[in-house]
Amino acid sequence: MIKNDLFLRALKGETVDRPPVWMMRQAGRYLPEFQEIKIKYDFFTRCQTPELASEITVQPIRRYGMDAAILFSDILVIPQAMNIDVEMKPNFGPYLPNPIRTAKDLDRVIVPDVQDTLGYVMDAIHMTKEKLKDEIPLIGFAGSPWTILCYCVQGQGSKNFDLAKAFCFTQPKAAHELLQKITDTTIAYLKAKVKAGVNAVQVFDSWGGMLSPTDYQEFSFQYIQQIVDALKEEIPVIVFGKGCWFALGEMAKSGAAALGVDWTCSARNARYLSGGKITLQGNFDPSRLLSPPSEIKKMVHQMINEFGKDQYIVNLGHGILPNIPLENAGAFVEAVKEYKQY
């Protein structure tokens, strides 16, 4: 049904001629065509208007022809739907004016009807699927409950999310209540996305790497496991935990179809730590896209050689940076497409 099914075949672990390639945040700020839309519409307008979200989603595909598209959206649409105010401040990032700091603050947090509150995401999926014309698969995503909690409690981005960790360590009961509400909302949200037509989902645990392995188990992974359990029969689930090398072994047993890894975890370590049998995705350092294009191509080929062409999805180890030259992003994708020649 999908013409280029390289990505879906890699998720199943099938043998391929070359690995598929896409880039986290590929629909984003490094593209001039994205900047044109950004100037005219604010962040949540872009997310909430299906015409805009679908257009932004397909922009990188038109330019570079990646093997998968990922719906333009944000992980913080979930707390917003849960009755927690979220603002996106220019040159600052997310800002939550009424953060969760006590058990009492949880009274106002709801598990919403996702169709009522996030129907615009499903509309954007329908519209994107029309634009993609079954050429390539579409990925839907959500933040991990822990990563969402980080923002809900801290109220903004942070180097160490000290307030979020303090909340968990001093008020664990309230923390678990919030995590469960986020998990329940996320499961309903991702199921609705599947119904709307996405072909795979990715859970982003951007801040799991700030926890010790024991605390990761308690405050992050058990909720990711609930999400994987609820989705895995319906659709392939990719789990990406930045800095979560220490949890790759457990993640590999979770039922996820693939695991994302960041650039601090070598291919060899990633294969070893994940048990060697699961599809891996990653792990080019986003800053390394600042190297000259010829060097990027060499590094990409070396990366594929190290991971192996099968059970592997070429990607960055985190989102693409806004200051990456267009030619360099292109070199990354081209290098993968040229790989069969080597």
Added chain:
Amino acid sequence: MIKNDLFLRALKGETVDRPPVWMMRQAGRYLPEFQEIKIKYDFFTRCQTPELASEITVQPIRRYGMDAAILFSDILVIPQAMNIDVEMKPNFGPYLPNPIRTAKDLDRVIVPDVQDTLGYVMDAIHMTKEKLKDEIPLIGFAGSPWTILCYCVQGQGSKNFDLAKAFCFTQPKAAHELLQKITDTTIAYLKAKVKAGVNAVQVFDSWGGMLSPTDYQEFSFQYIQQIVDALKEEIPVIVFGKGCWFALGEMAKSGAAALGVDWTCSARNARYLSGGKITLQGNFDPSRLLSPPSEIKKMVHQMINEFGKDQYIVNLGHGILPNIPLENAGAFVEAVKEYKQY
């Protein structure tokens, strides 16, 4: 000569009744007696006045009786001595108004005479040694050349030090020139500290964990190796790389006496990755000092059981946070001293 030599014996790998304990940033903002000094004198006055630096150094020892003192100072005294302006802005952190961004910017960077530029540190060591009266050892420290470069190029703290990485990846020749200048200065600086009387030195690679293993080798570890090579015959060297679990194997072969690890690396992983023969230091999550004191004690005892009491130095996995209650910091140290009972 040193009455309580537990710390030095652990560095030598000798069998001990209980492991020694100290805390990174133990001379710092969580102490009310430090706050009293902080109100009266700005950051660099505190660093540059031997009476103040030595007083701040011994404050935590008086209160808690750690097994080692660490000289109050800052890693950024090095770029300051190298003719790079460094300011410490309240509620902001370090700010370098004239960052290094091009090869040309390097012309003004000098490798200084450390006695001329950093003599105040040696004076503070002499004064601290007098105050400590050979009761416990004194640790001197420096930032790793890569970590210092991060600040010199970025000009301030950062989540990802994108400008520093861009500098290395687009202007590698200039980056290596700067790294070598920092390394040469650091070696002279640490040798002067040894001469002044410190009993061990620690190299802090706070931002090494932002590099891929290959880039870590090129931009960080080779310079740390130069420092260890230059110092190891004179004094025990501790190498601490936050997030640098992937390099523990190489670090263990460097000639360092001990390696610091952070809380994302379990005792078992740390022992395995470092080859099982070198003294390790760490790795309590600083945020976990917000847990109730009774829970802290349990977690510390479990941590010692996991690392083993020998070839181990109890510490945090990063600096103590300013908002830690005094009782909780006390519980951490007490738990170690009580360990022999278990």
